[in-house]
Amino acid sequence: MFTTATPGRFTAAFRLHPAGVALITADAGTGPVALTATSVSSVSVDPPMLMFSVSDASSSAPTLRCADTVVIHLLGADERHLAKLGASSGIDRFADTALWRRLPTGEAYFPQARVRIRARVAQRVRAGTSCVLIAQALEAAGPGVDGEPARTPLVYHDRTWHGLDDRSKLG
């Protein structure tokens, strides 16, 4: 029987909905920000567009509300140090200057990530206590966009990191 979708029941449902993991960076002129997001998905192929959402409670929200461009890093299981970096609060996510660089266009990015996509924000839509961003991919880099055979991707599920491999395949 369907009964009210309370915040608690809604959270329980999505806690068990698995998702790929991305690190998103942006800089609106006040210094770079980074956040780990499980909401990134492809929306359109031609033109190439993607979407994700950012909670108002995120320390990155003020920058993401006004940045023109973002860098989306799609993460593999061996890059979960980057996922943890963007998910830890109260730290300087850019303290280790060996981990990140600047693009010629100014954006901060993490060159270890197997997929890096620079995208221009096309739309921002208010949705409850979050903002949905829709962005058009401009440039991309990394083995994951240049024909490398699949590596183990990173999945977040039930507050735990998982990896996929041949053993997790279903018939």
Add this chain to the structure above:
Amino acid sequence: MFTTATPGRFTAAFRLHPAGVALITADAGTGPVALTATSVSSVSVDPPMLMFSVSDASSSAPTLRCADTVVIHLLGADERHLAKLGASSGIDRFADTALWRRLPTGEAYFPQARVRIRARVAQRVRAGTSCVLIAQALEAAGPGVDGEPARTPLVYHDRTWHGLDDRSKLG
């Protein structure tokens, strides 16, 4: 080095980005439609809101462009027959009347899915050749929203179905 994000490179990147799997149903008065989507994600908890995208090429697109409400089914590994149903073209997805029912409010739904969420479409946003829908959850049902311990969820990655379990956990 970052180079142009062509449709081919963009597709390659997201082909290897894993995602949970949902079956979405809707009926705008012309009969029920169903489609399998890997773009569903939670956006806001209070109010409870979610988002997903629908390609213009989907046979369900005309209905989803005007339906007031939708039902989102989050699928487990043992429900991949429902995922396949919504992903197969050229079939009557409602031919097996034992698989689905109608809610008192009229929506068609699949009671086997471990999470069912009835939601009202709050916003539609054009994004390239797709439409992004943002919806507010109204009601929910299923063991996945009522405290059941985690079952094996269904993941789509590199055109293959995967399941998660203790063996896929990472440290």
